[in-house]
Amino acid sequence: MKKIAIKGIEYHVPDKTLNNDELVAGHDDWTSEKIFSKTGIAERRLAAEDETAGDLAEKATLKLFESGVCKAEDIQFILLCTESPDYFLPCTATLLQDRLNIPKTAGALDFNLGCSGFVYGLSLAKGLIESGQVDNVLLITSDTYSKFIESDDIGVRAIFGDAAAATFLEAEDTDQELIGPFVFGSNGAGYDKIIVEAGGARHPNPDEQFQRKLLMNGPEVFSFTISTVPRTVKKLLSDANLTLDDVDKFIYHQANTYMLEHLRKKSKIDEDKFCVDMEDIGNTVSATIPIALKRALDRNEIKSGDRVMLVGFGVGLSWAGTLCTIP
Amino acid sequence: MNEKDFYLKIDEALGADPGTVTGQEKLDDTDTFDSIAMMEILVFLDEDFEIEMTPEKIIEHGTVQALFQKLFP
Structure with missing residues (x-):
């Protein structure tokens, strides 16, 4: 197959x-x-x-x-x-x-x-x-x-x-599922928690009220994350019929250390299995997960056959998680 | 949690000296209240008491004392 x-x-x-x-x-x-x-x-x-x-x-x-x-x-x-x-x-x-x-x-x-x-x-x-x-x-x-x-x-x-x-x-x-299952989620009610308001069809021309700059309500995004991500992790493990022990590495979206550390503790994930890797490049939005995965592979923290959990969350509001086995 | 310990936690989140918060303050009127302080409050409520609350709800309660009474009736 x-x-x-x-x-x-x-x-x-x-x-x-x-x-x-x-x-x-x-x-x-x-x-x-x-x-x-x-x-x-x-x-x-x-x-x-x-x-x-x-x-x-x-x-x-x-x-x-x-x-x-x-x-x-x-x-x-x-x-x-x-x-x-x-x-x-x-x-x-x-x-x-x-x-x-x-x-x-x-x-x-x-x-x-x-x-x-x-x-x-x-x-x-x-x-x-x-x-x-x-x-x-x-x-x-x-x-x-x-x-x-x-x-x-x-x-x-x-x-x-x-x-x-x-x-x-x-x-x-192969008959082995190498990527999946997936858990998805969206909440458009939180569309304005991370937003660039001007430039699209709704507000084409920036003015004093609607500007072409990134607005982020940090505490609201934080609140969304700490309630959504642990549930996503739980559902993913349940859908895959696995436990935390069956996962070799957890690579979440590299938002910031403070948020990641809280998410790690909340889901009771061992520190050595949890990737935090953004010190020298910052939060690079959609690129954080593949960059962290690549670097973990390069450092031999992940090897062939390992099962890695990937979880992304942020603007939308939007979130998704999956499991990935390294070939 | 007793009221005094709760205020000490709020002091910590605000980066204020212990004993500064008396309960009568409104968080968003406090000089040192910012997005980082709010995130510290969210973490403290979640880690210590498994209380998930939105920032809006935290502010909505008005004073720190009213927030304490709502959370720990």
């Missing part, structure tokens, strides 16, 4: 850095120590003025090709998760087809999700591959939230960094 498997992950972060000392300069009400103690982030990467999510996606994918895991001519479908597309239209995934010399026979589409996007992308890719429509999918998650954040909004700037991750997913002949 054809089953989807993760065959390779690469990522790219922009060159420009912003550390905590630089972030708080000129803002006496903040200290770099306070930012680090509450976020676990020491430095984040920011896209240059003329650098887009499409550019970061291209570089991450070129690294994937250079790694030898796949070639441009192999790719049959491009899924790009981004909330900062290069253009209002067309979708950035079709531009990437051309820029990356991927065959014109490949399908390509963008989908608009943030921190839950990687898990949703795995689900979409699983559908495409296991239904026999394609043999492989290039799943890219790329965002440049920094372009939406006001320079004096220290609280929000402290959290987010820009990055892209490219994941190659391919059919494998």
Whole structure:
């Protein structure tokens, strides 16, 4: 039987850095120590003025090709998760087809999700591959939230960094389920908890009331997360007929250390099984999970045959979880 | 939890000296109340008492004393 498997992950972060000392300069009400103690982030990467999510996606994918895991001519479908597309239209995934010399026979589409996007992308890719429509999918998650954040909004700037991750997913002949089951959730009543209000059709032109900047209600998002994520984990384990002990590693969306530590304790997950890895790049939205997974693989914290739980949550409000066995 | 210990926890969340909070304060009128303080209150309620509350509900109760009385009648 054809089953989807993760065959390779690469990522790219922009060159420009912003550390905590630089972030708080000129803002006496903040200290770099306070930012680090509450976020676990020491430095984040920011896209240059003329650098887009499409550019970061291209570089991450070129690294994937250079790694030898796949070639441009192999790719049959491009899924790009981004909330900062290069253009209002067309979708950035079709531009990437051309820029990356991927065959014109490949399908390509963008989908608009943030921190839950990687898990949703795995689900979409699983559908495409296991239904026999394609043999492989290039799943890219790329965002440049920094372009939406006001320079004096220290609280929000402290959290987010820009990055892209490219994941190659391919059919494998096996009876073993390598990715799944999935648990999904959405709550549109919380649409305004993380939002850029102007620029879309509802408020096309920024004005004093509706601006083209990222607004985040941190406590409301925190409250949503601590009530939703543990239930998602519980349901996922129940659906898979597993317990916490059956999972070798837990990789949640790397929101910030404070939130992750509380989520870990609440679900009673051992510290050594729980991934926290964002200190040098910040919360990179839809790219956090594949980046953390790639780094954990590189550090040999995850080995072949390990079962990893992936949980994404955030803007939407949207959340999703899945289990993934490393081939 | 007794009222005094609850106020000490609120002091901690607000980054205030122990004994600062008397119960009559409205959280959102307090100088050191910010989004981080609210998150610390959410964590304290959830970790210590398994009480899940939205920030809106916490503020809605008015004073710190009213919040305590609602949570620990």
